[in-house]
Amino acid sequence: MGGVATDSSEQDKRGAGASAAHTQALMERRQSLLGPNMSTFYDQPLHIVKGEGVWLWDADGRKYLDCYNNVPHVGHCNPRVVDAICRQAARLNTHTRYLHNGILDYVERLTATFDDALDTALLTCTGSEANDVALRMASAMTGKSGLIATDATYHGNTTAVAKLSASNRSPHGSSSHIRWVPAPDSYRPLGGTAGDAHALAFADAVSEAIADLEASGHGFAAIIVCPHFVNEGFPSLPPGWLAPTLAKVRAAGGLFIADEVQPGFGRLGSHMWGHQRQGVVPDIVTMGKPMANGHPVGGVVTRAEIMAAFRSSYRYFNTFGGNPVSCAAAMAVLEEIEQQGLMENALSVGAYAKQGLEQLAVHHRAIGDVRGQGLIFGAEMVTDRQTKRPASAYTDKLINAIRHRGIILSKLGRHKNALKIRPPMPFQREHVDLLIEILDAVMRETAMEQD
Numbered sequence: 022m023g024g025v026a027t028d029s030s031e032q033d034k035r036g037a038g039a040s041a042a043h044t045q046a047l048m049e050r051r052q053s054l055l056g057p058n059m060s061t062f063y064d065q066p067l068h069i070v071k072g073e074g075v076w077l078w079d080a081d082g083r084k085y086l087d088c089y090n091n092v093p094h095v096g097h098c099n100p101r102v103v104d105a106i107c108r109q110a111a112r113l114n115t116h117t118r119y120l121h122n123g124i125l126d127y128v129e130r131l132t133a134t135f136d137d138a139l140d141t142a143l144l145t146c147t148g149s150e151a152n153d154v155a156l157r158m159a160s161a162m163t164g165k166s167g168l169i170a171t172d173a174t175y176h177g178n179t180t181a182v183a184k185l186s187a188s189n190r191s192p193h194g195s196s197s198h199i200r201w202v203p204a205p206d207s208y209r210p211l212g213g214t215a216g217d218a219h220a221l222a223f224a225d226a227v228s229e230a231i232a233d234l235e236a237s238g239h240g241f242a243a244i245i246v247c248p249h250f251v252n253e254g255f256p257s258l259p260p261g262w263l264a265p266t267l268a269k270v271r272a273a274g275g276l277f278i279a280d281e282v283q284p285g286f287g288r289l290g291s292h293m294w295g296h297q298r299q300g301v302v303p304d305i306v307t308m309g310k311p312m313a314n315g316h317p318v319g320g321v322v323t324r325a326e327i328m329a330a331f332r333s334s335y336r337y338f339n340t341f342g343g344n345p346v347s348c349a350a351a352m353a354v355l356e357e358i359e360q361q362g363l364m365e366n367a368l369s370v371g372a373y374a375k376q377g378l379e380q381l382a383v384h385h386r387a388i389g390d391v392r393g394q395g396l397i398f399g400a401e402m403v404t405d406r407q408t409k410r411p412a413s414a415y416t417d418k419l420i421n422a423i424r425h426r427g428i429i430l431s432k433l434g435r436h437k438n439a440l441k442i443r444p445p446m447p448f449q450r451e452h453v454d455l456l457i458e459i460l461d462a463v464m465r466e467t468a469m470e471q472d
Contacts, residue, residue: 288367
């Protein structure tokens with residue numbers, strides 16, 4: 022694997038200096054043209070110019086193992102997807118006010134992966150748009166506006182959806198119709214213990230939020246959660262954990278919106294969708310990032326009566342949503358998942374990766390907890406295993422040090438102290454071995470400081 026340049030020679034130093042100057046110039050141009058506060062990853066941003074499979078290359082020709090990106094779900098520049106895009110783009114691309122088979126064939130195949138009741142779909146360009154539509158569906162179906170989300174979540178960036186993110190709340194506009202409940206945490210569980218007590222404590226918090234919304238005049242329309250709670254730190258929650266909460270939601274006449282942008286499309290290995298692993302059936306399912314391997318496609322799957330209520334209440338049209346090229350790309354992703362056995366690969370390689378992290382934890386006391394399912398796995402870093410004090414600054418140091426050793430990953434959770442490892446689905450055991458080897462080396466070299 023191509024490494025990052027070192028300071029072992031004068032030539033290396035000159036190369037590193039030239040690269041730093043180029044990066045600085047690019048950042049200045051970016052700010053000038055795109056405005057301030059455009060976020061980047063890492064203390065030294067990457068200039069990526071090429072991708073293939075699970076690998077990325079920067080402008081200096083350095084190679085990086087991608088352990089983070091779920092957008093190229095079936096691998097960067099997947100040949101099947103590229104070919105589907107090119108063939109359809111060479112033939113026709115227009116909107117859905119003209120009839121075309123592509124959207125019908127795709128929706129038919131997509132909805133076949135869900136429970137029978139979830140049989141209609143609407144296609145968008147992004148997950149944010151999909152969640153925005155889902156909120157409107159909930160309002161149309163219930164006649165109410167109150168929403169519940171966790172206090173460590175992210176569901177997108179439209180005006181309506183951005184309000185759901187408690188940790189990144191805008192000072193503009195009202196959020197009086199939203200109630201946040203404590204995010205589930207299997208390492209520090211609500212109710213003091215994991216399992217049933219944890220699940221019931223979460224359900225009780227949701228029940229209190231429902232009552233508060235009803236008393237406020239907004240009423241309760243829906244709860245929206247990622248069924249694997251990925252942004253919250255993907256806690257270890259057994260199948261059925263969400264059932265008590267959904268019983269409360271349904272008893273109150275509200276809807277359950279499952280945001281499947283991260284756990285969906287087979288990433289968990291055991292099931293195509295995160296809610297299926299939980300053994301529950303949502304009223305509305307939203308999708309985005311991995312849907313077409315980087316081509317901008319999002320979607321909403323729901324019951325026919327909910328779709329009808331939405332269509333009757335809102336005049337909705339999306340110029341690019343469901344266009345022939347997007348549908349061709351999305352169909353190619355489903356075909357690749359099935360024909361390459363990527364769900365089975367996710368289950369096997371994910372279990373192997375989790376085992377590798379558990380072995381690493383024997384030698385590194387900074388690893389407080391290891392968790393994961395399929396190709397979403399990681400470890401929570403702490404300053405002390407007894408107190409479980411989050412090692413947020415240390416985690417940030419690790420992420421940046423690993424990036425300089427040719428591995429791309431990130432962090433998440435309420436305290437931003439859990440490694441977020443979410444690679445493309447073709448990830449193999451040899452890639453896990455490389456990841457564990459470099460993580461081990463970096464942890465040995467990185468000093469723990471009190472956060």
